[in-house]
Amino acid sequence: MLKIVSGILITIISTILGRKAVKSHSDRLSFYKSLCEFNSTLLKDLSFKRNGVAEAFDKNYYFEDFNDCLKYVKERFFNGKETIIDRRYLKDGERREIEVYFGEIGKYSSITETDYLKQKGEEFAEIVKASEEKTKKFLSLGPKLGFTLGIVVFILIL
Amino acid sequence: MLEYLGDKIKNEIFSFTNYDNLTEIRVRAAKGVFISYFDNYRKLSESQLTYIPDIADVENIVLRLCNFSVFCAEESIKQGYITSNDGERVGICGKCVIGVGGKVQTIKDISSLVIRIPKQIKGFLQSFFDKYYTDSIKSCLVVSPPFGGKTTFIRELGRLISDEKKTDVLFVDERDELSASGKFDLGKNSDIMRYCDKRFGFYNGVRALNPKVIVCDELMDDNDVKGVIFAAASGVKTIATIHGNNLKDLQNKSEFNEIIKSGIFDIILELKDFIPKKVYIFDGGKLIC
Structure with a gap:
């Protein structure tokens, strides 16, 4: 009886872990999608009404964790402090690049700022595209692999 | 008010006088901060703060004046000033960057600021x-x-x-x-x-x-x-x-x-x-x- 209960628990935990392993991919994708939105908002605000960076910070974006991150970034940004991005689903190099991005916005003339935002927009869009393809593969695979592994362990226990 | 000056400068100014009596503030990197204000006898007085700002302080003041969006103040910077959210005209002094047609494109290496405090006096006319x-x-x-x-x-x-x-x-x-x-x-x-x-x-x-x-x-x-x-x-x-x-x-x-x-x-x-x-x-x- 104990073996059956353990086996079921292991299967459940394994499935959850499998799902969590994939979640980091989908979180990364969601973060970059929201960053694209943010960048796009900056570009639109700059091009026509010449609204400042503050307006883009005050909007709500697609991914809730991005909005939380943005609140922290906003507080640092408007106090002239460097931003530190700590999201684990982002790679080290990506965290640094995003920190640099938030350190650079708002510092230039309209022409230079527009060029910079357009360039960053293209880079972020590339990352989103590559991430979407990767996430599609892993999205269903993760829980399935986790479940399979759990069943194997279950069988071994039995 | 005067939030863009940062706490050190702002607090020291308000130890001398209040905002309503201020007429002008001059911030000069590596030299000092000089204020003009009406004293208790409505006589124009001048004082220098103990705090000496550096170039980074002046740069940060400018960034805060622009609300961290330099492009918003781009046109006024070309003319040598920025207007704060409270209507203070801040004259900026630094190195002019000459662009196309020989016109000033921007001002960089800003080393001093002259802040004029506007007043509304209702009824005096x-x-x-x-x-x-x-x-x-x-x-x-x-x-x-x-x-x-x-x-x-x-x-x-x-x-x-x-x-x-x-x-x-x-x-x-x-x-x-x-x-x-x-x-x-x-x-x-x-x-x-x-x-x-x-x-x-x-x-x-x-x-x-x-x-x-x-x-x-x-x-x-x-x-x-x-x-x-x-x-x-x-x-x-x-x-x-x-x-x-x-x-x-x-x-x-x-x-x-x-x-x-x-x-x-x-x-x-x-x-x-x-x-x-x-x-x-x-x-x-x-x-x-």
Whole structure:
């Protein structure tokens, strides 16, 4: 009886872990999608009404964790402090690049700022595209692999 | 108020005086912060703070002034100033970057700032207004050297015309000093066009906003004069200011002598410390008193 209960628990935990392993991919994708939105908002605000960076910070974006991150970034940004991005689903190099991005916005003339935002927009869009393809593969695979592994362990226990 | 200066400078300033008594703040990197203010006896005093800012402090002040969006203040920086959210005009001094056509593209390596604190003094012109504006609304040109109170004068005169004569007044507020982003009361019947040049303000204002009076600060050149002439030809009175010591000064400058002779301004007054020292009344370009 104990073996059956353990086996079921292991299967459940394994499935959850499998799902969590994939979640980091989908979180990364969601973060970059929201960053694209943010960048796009900056570009639109700059091009026509010449609204400042503050307006883009005050909007709500697609991914809730991005909005939380943005609140922290906003507080640092408007106090002239460097931003530190700590999201684990982002790679080290990506965290640094995003920190640099938030350190650079708002510092230039309209022409230079527009060029910079357009360039960053293209880079972020590339990352989103590559991430979407990767996430599609892993999205269903993760829980399935986790479940399979759990069943194997279950069988071994039995 | 003065949040953009940062806590160290701001707190030390407020240990000397309060905001209402401040008239000017000069921030100079590696040299000091110098303030001018009215003391308890309404005498203009000057002091230097103990804090000595460095270049990074000045840069941070500029960034905060721009609300961390330099491109928002790009056009005003090209002209050598930034207007704060509270309407303080901050003159900036540094290295000019010359762009296409030999024009200043931006100012970098900013080393000093001159912050002028605008004032609204309601009621101080009531006797002047009662004496000269009871019968009719008149065009008025205010002449004074810097710090004479010209902007405060026309702000109040415009407000009185708007509220007491219930007349539509257009404020062409090139640097947002007249309205200070809505902080100052310019009257119930007033429209305010902010951050536009006078040419746009006059021509488009007359065509689209149908004012009876236009108020603007600092007539500088021929283009500004043409705007005033256009307004007058459209039946719109102008209240304006001009740098100069006295009327004779203006008469020696050809572009302004023409406008005086043209009879556009019914009143030309010489201002000192907010008070009209001499008031000249014109009728059709002829000085009558």
